[in-house]
Amino acid sequence: MDRTEYISAIAPDIGRILRFIGVVTCLPLIVALIYQEWEMLLPMGLVPIIYVVFGTLLMQVPRPAREAKLSAALAAVALIWLLSAVIGSVPFIVGLGMPITDSIFEAMSGWTDTGMTLLPDVDATPRTLLFWRSFMQWLGGIGIVAFTIALASRSGLVQRGLYRSEGRTEAFMPSVVATGFAMWRIYIIITLLSIGLVLLSGVTLWDATNLAMTAIATGGFTVHSEGIPFYQNATLEFLLVPVMIAGAMPFKLYYLMYHNRKFGFFGDRQAIALLALTGVGFLVVALDLVYLTGAETMDAIRQGLFMATAGITSTGFQNTSPYTWPSVTVLFLVIFMLIGGSSGSTAGGMKISRVILGLESLVWWFKRIFVSGKVVVPFRHGGKTVQKNIAEVEVSKNMLIIILYFLTVFICTIVVFHLEHGAPFESSHVIFEIVSAFCNNGISTGFVTPDMSLGSKWLFIFLMWFGRLELVPILVLFVGLAKGFE
Template sequence: MRHGSTVAGIPADLATIARDIGSLLLIESALMGASALVGLAFGEYGVALAFFLAATATLAVGGIARRTFATAPAPQTKHGMVIAAAGWLLTAVFGALPFFLSAHLLSPATAASYIPEGASYAGSSLQYFTNPLHAVFESMSGWTGSGLTMAVHEPSLPRTLLWWRSLMQWVGGVGVIVLTVSILSRPGSGSYTLYRSEAREERIHPSIVSTVRTVWKIFVGYTILAIIVLFGALLVSEPLAPAEAAWQALNHAMTSLATGGFSVTDNSIATYDSPLVETVLLPIMTLGAIAFPIHYAILKNRDFRALLADLQTRWLFVLLGVGIVVLTLQNFQTFAPLLSLRDSAFQFVSALSCTGFQSSPIGQWSAGGKLIMSSAMVLGGAAGSTVGGIKIIRGYTIVRGIRWQFSRVFLPVSAVVTTHIGDRKLDREEMEQEFSEAAIVSLLWVLILIGGSIILSNLVGPGFSYADTLFEVASAQGNVGLSTGITGPSMNPIAEGMLVINMWIGRLEIIPILVFLRSLIYGLNP
């Protein structure tokens, strides 16, 4: 790219960014349009109108940007980082429009009509989305797969909005940029740059477009299977009509496999109080925490040994086993043994997989139990999956790097030092690079976590301890969605805005955010 070149009168750097963000918004507008049809199918005409208006506004902005700057150069790494950061931010802002417009277009009487018969509360949670910050919070939580919510009583929302929450998490779990690349990009168009900008490295095929399309095929297939299994579990364990069981199975399958955690019930999975439903969800959440290339290898070759052969998957199972045992022992102090095992198993899997489904009143747990859960949310599952957190591979690389640094002390300077991470053999220079990258991202992640928890501890009421605030920020930044009760429409607006930023940072793993902020101050030139 020539320095100083322009496209349609603006610098080529900005044109590249604007065009590709426009592509993201075009995809989002299509999803909104499809959701408007869902609203019509449910007879929720006011909500359908809100989605139509939101889709039109998003289409206009995205279409103008993409068409005006269609000849802009392909993105480089610096562009990809800014596109990811700004794109996810704008996707969340435009994704808030259906909540905001629905809340303003529907009359109080119409909003009240969505409250389930016999409910113990009087107002619909739709009222909270008249506040634009609440709408943006819900949208950011959806797209990033976080699952924290401003909807106090989810069943009081129109079904179209419940569908939109699930759809955002389902698409966002794999990645809105990944979806855009799979639909709009062509080989040689900077697809790999965009793919990497969304904190992804793994390839299934040499072609990135082929890779992301295969990822989506796997994801859709798993989702259909999860819907069927959950539907059967709900019919067996719950007094639900088949249509209602299908609706709840659809939404919970989408948000569990995407490790998002939004629910259509009033108290997440605790609503069911069903060991069968919880047991069925355990493998679904775990599937979402395993890298897509491993799924592809198993599905293609029918070789289940790949699960244990893969470093991240092997450690995922080890951490799940150890974490469940430790958390169960910790909860023995508060709950009966069988209930401790059941709740600890479900909640630890939910935390480490970054799903955020809740089956137990975590706010009543001891500080020790909250700290164990916070640690799981900070680490997360495998890189290349749908999870948030630091990722297992980074944690493993840091531990191996520390051991490697100590071992070098006892070797002569001329010694040829190599080490293995999984099936990769690294020389000294490669190991130093891997270790430094993992350490830098993890250190920044933890510093932002600690800083956010300190800020939040000064913005919440006296009923919450520091363990509660650390848990809440870890949940937001890890894109998990479990809560001790801090998050809600009555929380401090500064705290709410901070958690929006935490969710945004956590989804993109910090570096794209820093590049974006740097570009706002100094531009994209070196």
């Protein structure tokens, strides 16, 4: 399939997705009307207009007779996320006069649920744009690609390929379209419940809505420059913990509860691992803060629970700055950010499922070393025996992704050191920021600011993009553009 035929094959599907997003992104205009921010109507109104016009034009492209291959579907995903970040930056450029790079950074951070920000003053930003940031994260949490599943149109390879590319390979219902509708219903219900829970802390409806939207999406944007510490509210922090964990749980569990009235959290290995890791992280961070920094016990408990949860769920909220922590504690949190939440959740990172599969692979490998070559050692995953040829392929793919994660962090860290030579930051803090961006976490030591070099900003933009799609779709896009999509 040459490049022209490839573009023709995926253009109508991309157009359909963009038009659907265009309709949904009209919602922030209601906020502009409620708060009478008339000057924001044009900047915010440009977003749905661009989406709908561009999407309509792409839908007019004639579709070739040949069906698009999986590589085309994966490349289309990468393009959709990039286009969404570019279009999403328009309100910041037109409404705030922010530089183009900073605006694309802000929008990419929103759509990818990262939570890093280059806004010069969050408190002075119009509420319409603050809601737009939260709304981007809320939409990005369920996945732009999920829009294709919610469309009652053809469900061929392109749509299934788009859905699979975000790591949501666990189809918990036979119909892809039905899965999409169920996901959205569940997501909206959980969001409303989260808003109600956060309201119990005493914050306003405006704050509760924005915090709940970004917490369930494991995004991390807030509506104040100080972030969570602005509220000085321990109750709020404790109430946000279950919301962050809920966003990092596999969504198939919510479907079982919603459809079968079956509580299945403790029967899922990822859910158990997520809760266990949260507990371990809480203990390690809290003890480090007590014994290495002399922090008060209650402060250590408060920071340990909140930060460990924000780290493993890739939410990005923080009630303190890791900049003040010992390097060993910072590096420990880096491990949590690398792991991330569950597959089939809104979280980023490598995903707990990959870690579990990696550990099972190591056990399988060691068992095969200590037995005769004639002995067949079965590979078991999820309580089932997997055929050897399938197991070897899946194990290889899993380890390849893990290696690519570490290799990307290593290379980008070296690049940032060169771009920001002389910056007063420790090596552990730079690594922390790279991992936070790549794993779509958002917790920051203060390294990411509007004062960063232009090169570093674009590096972080691409890191957030790469991390959200777990590398493969973007690699496919680049290779396809260079060599074709055969």
